[in-house]
Amino acid sequence: MDKKMQVLVVDDNEIDCLTTGSFVEKANMNLLVANDPYSALEIIANQEITPEIIVVDWIMPKMNGLELCQKIRELKFTITPYIIMVTSNSLGENEQNALDVGADDFIEKPIHGAIFISRLRVGARIINLQKKLLSLAHTDELTGLLNRRAAIDACKTHLSRLARTEVPLSHCLIISDIDFFKKINDTYGHEMGDRVLVDVSKRLRNSLRPFETVARFGGEEFLLYCEANEKEIKLILERMRKAICTDPYTLNDVSLNLTMSFGCVVIKQNDTHHDINEFIKTADSLLYEVKNAGRDNFKVATFASMKND
Numbered sequence: 001m002d003k004k005m006q007v008l009v010v011d012d013n014e015i016d017c018l019t020t021g022s023f024v025e026k027a028n029m030n031l032l033v034a035n036d037p038y039s040a041l042e043i044i045a046n047q048e049i050t051p052e053i054i055v056v057d058w059i060m061p062k063m064n065g066l067e068l069c070q071k072i073r074e075l076k077f078t079i080t081p082y083i084i085m086v087t088s089n090s091l092g093e094n095e096q097n098a099l100d101v102g103a104d105d106f107i108e109k110p111i112h113g114a115i116f117i118s119r120l121r122v123g124a125r126i127i128n129l130q131k132k133l134l135s136l137a138h139t140d141e142l143t144g145l146l147n148r149r150a151a152i153d154a155c156k157t158h159l160s161r162l163a164r165t166e167v168p169l170s171h172c173l174i175i176s177d178i179d180f181f182k183k184i185n186d187t188y189g190h191e192m193g194d195r196v197l198v199d200v201s202k203r204l205r206n207s208l209r210p211f212e213t214v215a216r217f218g219g220e221e222f223l224l225y226c227e228a229n230e231k232e233i234k235l236i237l238e239r240m241r242k243a244i245c246t247d248p249y250t251l252n253d254v255s256l257n258l259t260m261s262f263g264c265v266v267i268k269q270n271d272t273h274h275d276i277n278e279f280i281k282t283a284d285s286l287l288y289e290v291k292n293a294g295r296d297n298f299k300v301a302t303f304a305s306m307k308n309d
């Protein structure tokens with residue numbers, strides 16, 4: 001089931017806030033309340049609960065709704081919130097001003113409950129469309145894994161977390177590639193090749209924890225990112241290698257076995273200022289050492305040791 005839409009109501013008048021809030025709850029949406037624009041900006045900055053629809057009263061002391069709307073539009077969001085401006089001051093010029101500074105909708109006080117709820121639903125439709133687009137832009141259609149662009153974004157997030165942790169930790173970035181994949185396509189056809197890619201994706205995904213990253217990086221190439229030190233990652237990679245090669249891949253009456261090769265760079269806190277592409281390049285060069293040495297194996301090295309090579 002879809003998660004409830006997060007709606008922030010910003011109004012300095014507590015009674016109006018209660019009335020508007022009751023309509024939000026009637027629309028089966030989750031209500032957040034701010035009695036002044038500064039608290040609203042704090043709630044918006046909170047990473048845990050980003051409001052998706054913001055209902056802003058125009059007339060408020062210190063900062064009015066128009067200014068708040070402008071400030072919100074200067075912020076960066078993954079999903080841009082839908083803003084409904086509310087005012088008792090409904091001259092045509094005001095409506096135009098509100099829309100020009102970035103409001104998506106404009107309604108008059110006193111609020112007509114049923115119409116307001118319908119307008120909240122318009123906002124919810126726009127937010128859901130944005131989510132759908134984002135998911136399409138980030139997902140590999142065949143395997144359902146993150147695609148290359150989303151993988152790079154996810155790695156950047158992991159790296160900035162590593163840079164900020166207080167305990168000494170290390171992370172691992174792995175590039176892995178199915179061995180002789182072209183032969184599978186050539187021998188059994190593209191449909192079997194696709195089936196293999198889907199199955200390999202599942203096996204890789206199941207080998208890491210949910211908060212770690214598994215992405216399809218290219219044709220038969222995958223990027224994985226996890227929290228582990230050198231000793232731990234060797235155990236994880238051996239488990240992964242076995243998960244890939246032990247059970248056969250089947251489609252109709254065809255059943256085949258395959259192997260995979262892995263290059264893994266261990267990243268320490270001191271390395272986090274480097275560009276993500278340097279880590280990817282390093283993992284890739286380790287992968288090609290494995291390919292040249294006969295495949296079906298992994299190679300692990302710290303980023304620092306590879307930089308000094």
Ligand SMILES: Nc1nc2c(ncn2[C@@H]2O[C@H](COP(=O)(O)OP(=O)(O)OP(=O)(O)O)[C@@H](O)[C@H]2O)c(=O)[nH]1
Pocket residue numbers: 142177178179180181182183185189190191192193194197218219220291295
């Ligand atoms: N079925 C299928 N094949 C794909 C897809 N994307 C890429 N490929 C194929 O993957 C194959 C990759 O071949 P190569 O790069 O030569 O690699 P390989 O045969 O795995 O050889 P090594 O990596 O050296 O072990 C090519 O034949 C591509 O056409 C896809 O989405 N589906």
